[in-house]
Structures are given as C-alpha cells and as structure tokens.
Amino acid sequence: MTESCDIKDIDLADAGLARIEWAARDTPVLASIRERFAKERPLEGVRIGACMHVTTETANLMRALAASGAEVALCASNPLSTQDDTAASLVRDFGIKVFAVTGEDMDTYRRHIDAVIATNPQIIMDDGADLDTALHTTHIDKLEGVIGGTEETTTGVVRLASMAKEGTLGYPVFNVNDANTKHCFDNHYGTGQSTLDGIVRATNRLLCGRTIVISGYGYCGSGLALRAKGMGMRVIVCEVDPLKALEAHMEGYEVMPAAEAARFADVWVTVTGNCKVVDAPAFENMKDGAIVCNSGHFDSEINLEWLREHAVKVEEIKPLVEEYTLADGRTVIVLAQGRLVNLSCAEGHPASVMDMSFANQALAAEYLFQHAGELENKVYDVPAAIDDGVARVKLETLGVKIDTLTEEQIAYMNSWNF
Secondary structure (H helix, E strand, C coil), rough: CCEEEEEECHHHHHHHHHHHHHHCCCCHHHHHHHHHHHHCCCCCCCEEEEEECCCCCHHHHHHHHHHCEEEEEEEEEECCCHHHHHHHHHHHHHCCEECCCCCCCHHHHHHHHHHHHHCCCEEECCCHHHHHHHHHCCCCCHHCCCCCCEEEEHHHHHHHHHCCCCCCCCCCEEEEHHHHHHHHHHHHHHHHHHHHHHHHHHCCCCCCCCCEEECCCHHHHHHHHHHHHHHHCCEEEEECCHHHHHHHHHHCCCCCCCCHHCCCCCEEEEECCCCCCCCCHHHHCCCCCCEEEEECCCCCEHHHHHHHHHHEEEEEEEEEEEEECCCCCCEEEEEHHHHHHHCCCCCCHHHHHHHHHHHHHHHHHCCCHHHHCCCCCCCCCCCCCHHHHHHHHHHHHHHCCCCCCCHHHHHHHCCCCC
C-alpha cells in the first residue's frame, strides 16, 4: 500500500473506465453538477475522506468532487462491494486516492479506513459511519480538522444520531439517507431491483411461484416486496413496528412473526439495519433449502454465529453461496456471507437512482464548506432547497414537465380565511 492507493491491479483501469462512463450515461444530475463544479471550483483544495461502496456509480460522484477542486481519498464501506476495475480507473484517470480491494479481510478493511484518515480529511462522506466511528475512537486527534460530514445509510444515521444525543459527535453531519430524493427512490426502487438481481445472479433460481420473507417494511422492504410481487412471488413480511405491519397488510402482503414465517420461506431477505433479525427461532423452524441473505448495511442481521455453532457441515457451493447443514439434515443457504447481497452478488443500485443520492452528497459537501463553523455538532436534514433542486433537475433530464402554482393558489394555501 502506497500513500496514494492500495488496489488490486492498476492494469484493470481500462475496463473500469469503460464501466464508469457507461454508468455516467444514467447520471445526468451528477453530470450537471460536475460541469458546474469544473467551472466554479467550489471545493478547491478541500480534503474529502470517503468510505463508500467502490462502484461505478460512486466513481461518478468522485469525478464530480475531483472536478470541484477537492482532494479525495476513498476506501470501501464493505469488504465485498469493491469493483477492482473501478478502483483502478479512479486512481489512474481521476486522481483519486483509493484504498479498496474486493474480498479484503477485516484487518485490511480497518487499515484502509486508517489510510483515508491519514490524509487529514476536512469533509467526511460515509456509508454506515465506520469512518466517523474510527475518527471518534482511535483518531480523536483528527477531529478538530473536520468541517462536517454526510451519511448515506439508515444504519449510519442511527449511529451518528446516538453520538449526537450523547454529546460526543465532533462535527455536523447531513443525513443524506432521509433526503426525499434519496430514500423514496434509491431505497425503494433501487433496493427492490438490485436485491433480486443479486439473488438471481448468485443462485439462478426461478423466483415466480416461490415464497419470499422480508424482514423490515421501511422504504427498502416495501420496494423489495413490490418487485418480488411483480416477479410472481408470494410475499410475507415480518415487522416490529405496528404501523409498518399494518401498512404491509393493507398492501396485500401476509404479515407474521419470524418463527412462523420460517416454515414457508424459500428466500429470506433482511432489510432492517438491526442485529440477529434471523435468529435461532427462525432457523429452528426453517424449511429445508431456504436461501437467506441480507440487503441491510451490516452482516449482523443474520445470526451467522448460531448457524456456525449448530451446523455439522459448511460447504461453499460456489463463490458467495454457502450451504449450512444442520444436525437434523436440513440445509440453510447463505448468500454473500450475510453481507449486502445486492452489491456482493450483483452491481448494486442502478445508476439512475444513485444519480439523485450522490447529487445530494455532492451538494451537501459544498454546503458544508460554504457554511463551515456555522452549524452545531448534530445531525441535520439535507436543506429542502437542495432536495427539491435535485428532483427538478432530474425531471428536466427525463423530459418531464410539471405545473406551477399561481399567485392566487399560493395565497390560498397560506391563508386561513380565504
């Protein structure tokens, strides 16, 4: 590992560049931001440290940041999600410092986070808050130089909000995850499609006629249920939130506890952001040959420790497909070692939805630098002007036009005695 990169093979850059440019065809909002950034250079000399999935979509965000004049260092937010050819192109073609190799072990993963922190970042872009956590635990001496950060995932936002509540958060952070142009599209439509894509690529199983159990009915879970239903699957939802459970029921899905749902699951997907969502009671009732995978951020959602302890045999059927044989002869198939199945077994969300998510990231970084020192050390929503602006530009790129309110309508909506 050098000070500028630790990647698998720089000779993969040609293939990576071709794929980055292919993804760029579906990121017109980011392209418009990149063009403006190249002219205005709003982040000239600003050091940005990013811990994100090193994919072609992320690469187009990195291109926009580089065009702004920023000095960018990037590491992976998941050991299995890195696209090595993309990493090579980012280093060779765009001057990004990249520390990421697909399949890296946890020691290397942590070392790569340390390498990004060693660049003394002023703005943090995180996906799961691992970079933020490292700064607040093992690299506290670096906190003073950080202007602020952005967070892309529900898991990361929960961690950062907890830090803010305790008074330990060292800088302001924008909650990009809950921007409307992120969770209404990236989480709902992106997760729905990419999760099924990962399952099919890994197993080549026919989906229609099978039963899928989905743990969690937030934006990700509801999007996944919609797509699974469209593929002809029977959908069962497991929830702990009574309102979300009611919503799933009203949408026509079956709702039941995990231990009961386990009897029917051909495929089980977790999308909660919590731990041990699929646990002993579910495994004990699970039908033979069930496929279990996760589309939440961390691998904690499936209790793999229980499986390892109770399995009499573990066999890798093919890369990222492991079969656990239990004492009674039943088998449980785990995809991607319990990590993000859509990124480990496929290519993650389509570029067209990441276009909006990453547009929010780029504009939030610009806002943080412009307002350095003005914000408190807490978690903020993305400013409405940024969120709405991203939606409007996306509509323009799609050729979609909408109406505008008249002055009379605006007055009516703002009056109580019209």
